[in-house]
Amino acid sequence: MVVAKSWTMVRHFEGAPKPEDFKLVNTELPSLKDGELLLESEFLSVDPYIRPYSKEKLKEGDIILGSQVARVVESNNAAFPVGGYYVAYAGWTTHFISDGTGLDALPSNWPDNLPRSLALGAVGMPGVTAYYGLLEICKPKEGDVLLVNAAAGAVGSLVGQIGKIKGCKVVGSAGSDEKLTFLKEIGFDEAFNYKTVSSLAEALKTASPEGYDCYFDNVGGKFSDAALQQMKDFGRITVCGAISQYNDSVPPSGPYIQPYILFKQLLMQGFLVWTWKNRYPEAQKQLLQWIAEGKLKYHEHITNGFENMPAGFIGMLKGENVGKAIIIV
Numbered sequence: 001m002v003v004a005k006s007w008t009m010v011r012h013f014e015g016a017p018k019p020e021d022f023k024l025v026n027t028e029l030p031s032l033k034d035g036e037l038l039l040e041s042e043f044l045s046v047d048p049y050i051r052p053y054s055k056e057k058l059k060e061g062d063i064i065l066g067s068q069v070a071r072v073v074e075s076n077n078a079a080f081p082v083g084g085y086y087v088a089y090a091g092w093t094t095h096f097i098s099d100g101t102g103l104d105a106l107p108s109n110w111p112d113n114l115p116r117s118l119a120l121g122a123v124g125m126p127g128v129t130a131y132y133g134l135l136e137i138c139k140p141k142e143g144d145v146l147l148v149n150a151a152a153g154a155v156g157s158l159v160g161q162i163g164k165i166k167g168c169k170v171v172g173s174a175g176s177d178e179k180l181t182f183l184k185e186i187g188f189d190e191a192f193n194y195k196t197v198s199s200l201a202e203a204l205k206t207a208s209p210e211g212y213d214c215y216f217d218n219v220g221g222k223f224s225d226a227a228l229q230q231m232k233d234f235g236r237i238t239v240c241g242a243i244s245q246y247n248d249s250v251p252p253s254g255p256y257i258q259p260y261i262l263f264k265q266l267l268m269q270g271f272l273v274w275t276w277k278n279r280y281p282e283a284q285k286q287l288l289q290w291i292a293e294g295k296l297k298y299h300e301h302i303t304n305g306f307e308n309m310p311a312g313f314i315g316m317l318k319g320e321n322v323g324k325a326i327i328i329v
């Protein structure tokens with residue numbers, strides 16, 4: 001008999017998630033039926049979307065939302081042999097039974113020397129987000145100036161590097177000086193700490209006095225209010241995330257942005273990676289190639305131990321991570 005350990009939601013989050021919002025439960029899993037397989041999580045992902053999506057998708061007592069790279073340890077389904085690795089959205093759990101629905105095999109050309117955890121990061125959902133969110137909405141051209149915030153994180157660090165590959169000048173903002181050093185190491189031209197600058201408007205002007213052609217927004221809120229005013233005419237904006245607002249229970253009122261969009265003739269579009277689900281392989285192939293060529297660097301922020309998963313999640317939301325936040329079971 002296999003016992004699955006799972007993190008469940010004690011109560012809906014109010015404000016920032018807290019350790020007491022999570023409860024670890026043990027569940028004995030039943031024997032497999034025909035067509036079923038048992039998987040064991042190897043790496044789990046903690047992502048910002050868990051905070052906003054929990055409200056609509058979970059009820060109290062449910063397993064927390066999330067994805068993992070998991071190995072088949074027992075199988076009654078010939079299509080999923082023992083030893084195979086898959087990305088699943090089974091939530092925060094060490095073991096789970098599946099009939100194969102929704103399991104995504106790692107790309108077939110996965111190099112032996114690459115950690116499988118990258119299937120949750122640079123070659124997974126965040127990588128695909130950076131790839132299509134930047135290339136299909138911002139449509140960067142050689143010589144464009146690109147701005148990205150939460151720049152040292154999973155998505156932002158890839159957006160900046162893809163911008164460099166496409167010939168942009170890249171400006172990033174992040175929340176610590178350690179992160180600014182990281183951004184310079186991976187090729188950002190300019191970087192500033194949004195927590196310590198005296199004025200966001202001045203920091204944006206100093207980093208690019210001529211303004212910005214492309215803005216990849218992971219943060220929203222006051223940062224976006226300032227960034228919109230620094231856009232060049234006909235600038236393109238990908239609204240990928242709004243992490244500064246995920247803990248708000250009442251939407252804050254901000255400046256009304258229509259005049260900036262109107263008089264600068266900006267293009268601003270929301271992006272959800274699920275819309276690109278059938279084009280994952282194409283992006284993953286290119287991301288793997290850039291990694292192999294040394295053009296795309298990845299960094300992971302590892303939390304060891306399934307029991308530390310809430311701390312890893314809370315820490316990521318607070319900005320403790322450089323690169324992709326990963327839990328090793």
Ligand SMILES: NC(=O)C1=CN([C@@H]2O[C@H](COP(=O)(O)OP(=O)(O)OC[C@H]3O[C@@H](n4cnc5c(N)ncnc54)[C@H](OP(=O)(O)O)[C@@H]3O)[C@@H](O)[C@H]2O)C=CC1
Pocket residue numbers: 047048049125126129150151152153154155156173174175176179218219239240241242243244245271272273274316317318319320321323324325
């Ligand atoms: N639309 C889509 O399909 C997808 C959207 N996303 C979005 O992209 C964004 C980045 O996700 P991901 O790369 O996985 O996460 P990150 O690895 O970037 O981790 C989150 C980061 O957000 C920053 N942050 C937290 N609170 C604030 C705040 N109040 N103001 C500014 N920055 C803050 C922190 O960095 P710092 O130290 O710099 O503050 C933290 O490290 C999120 O908004 C997420 O929701 C992600 C995947 C798919």
Ligand SMILES: CCCCCCC/C=C/C=O
Pocket residue numbers: 048049053057065240241272273274
């Ligand atoms: C229930 C799974 C939701 C995955 C959402 C991926 C898009 C992310 C949006 C914001 O972070």
